[in-house]
Amino acid sequence: MSEPRPAEIYQLLRNLTSPVVAITSQRGGKGNGMIIDSAIRASIVPELPRLAMFIHKFNFSHGLIFESGRFALHLLRTDQYELIHQLGFRSGRTTEKLAGVPHRPGTTDVPILDECHAHFECRVVNAMDTGSSTCFLGDVVAVGFGAATAPRGDVMTAAYFREHLPAAWRPEYERHLKAAQDHARATSHDITPLTWTRR
Numbered sequence: 001m002s003e004p005r006p007a008e009i010y011q012l013l014r015n016l017t018s019p020v021v022a023i024t025s026q027r028g029g030k031g032n033g034m035i036i037d038s039a040i041r042a043s044i045v046p047e048l049p050r051l052a053m054f055i056h057k058f059n060f061s062h063g064l065i066f067e068s069g070r071f072a073l074h075l076l077r078t079d080q081y082e083l084i085h086q087l088g089f090r091s092g093r094t095t096e097k098l099a100g101v102p103h104r105p106g107t108t109d110v111p112i113l114d115e116c117h118a119h120f121e122c123r124v125v126n127a128m129d130t131g132s133s134t135c136f137l138g139d140v141v142a143v144g145f146g147a148a149t150a151p152r153g154d155v156m157t158a159a160y161f162r163e164h165l166p167a168a169w170r171p172e173y174e175r176h177l178k179a180a181q182d183h184a185r186a187t188s189h190d191i192t193p194l195t196w197t198r199r
């Protein structure tokens with residue numbers, strides 16, 4: 001029997017992929033939003049809800065989360081492709097991505113998107129360097145739901161996202177993914193252990 005090849009291993013690992021979610025953050029009055037598919041539940045204790053997520057260092061949000069120690073994760077509905085395109089295909093370094101997206105300040109002051117399935121506000125309690133990204137462990141400190149007027153809808157899973165991504169956006173998505181993979185290939189071995197101190 002032959003050894004599985006990297007492409008096969010990658011496809012198998014995709015079974016572990018989280019839903020496609022929106023992450024918001026803020027530093028010095030500047031709010032931002034991005035999209036990830038690398039968040040997981042990180043606690044089995046109902047009274048101590050936690051999650052973990054991997055944020056690439058080259059993303060603008062990385063600095064905001066690292067320096068503020070706060071973020072909000074939003075489960076999205078399956079009809080929120082437009083929001084994914086707005087937040088996940090360009091950087092907040094050059095655009096005010098939240099300008100046209102209805103939002104309000106949360107209890108920790110991070111922007112909370114009005115439209116989503118549900119949101120979790122988090123404080124970072126630990127972090128791990130992976131070379132190309134940081135894995136943030138967050139305590140969930142507040143939970144809420146999307147606008148009461150809109151149905152909460154089904155959660156946007158990674159499988160649903162890939163299957164229904166509008167064809168016009170696929171080349172752009174694949175270009176971004178390849179650039180991120182190239183960056184991760186070059187930097188993933190350069191790990192610096194870090195000690196997290198509460199911000």
Ligand SMILES: Cc1cc2nc3c(=O)[nH]c(=O)nc-3n(C[C@H](O)[C@H](O)[C@H](O)COP(=O)(O)O)c2cc1C
Nearest residue numbers: 034035036037038055056059060061088090091092
């Ligand atoms: C479906 C999807 C999944 C993504 N998953 C991640 C992820 O897990 N981690 C990450 O750092 N970026 C991920 N990205 C890329 C960021 O959302 C993207 O680079 C974004 O432009 C970053 O914005 P910022 O520079 O304003 O922070 C994903 C994008 C999409 C569309």
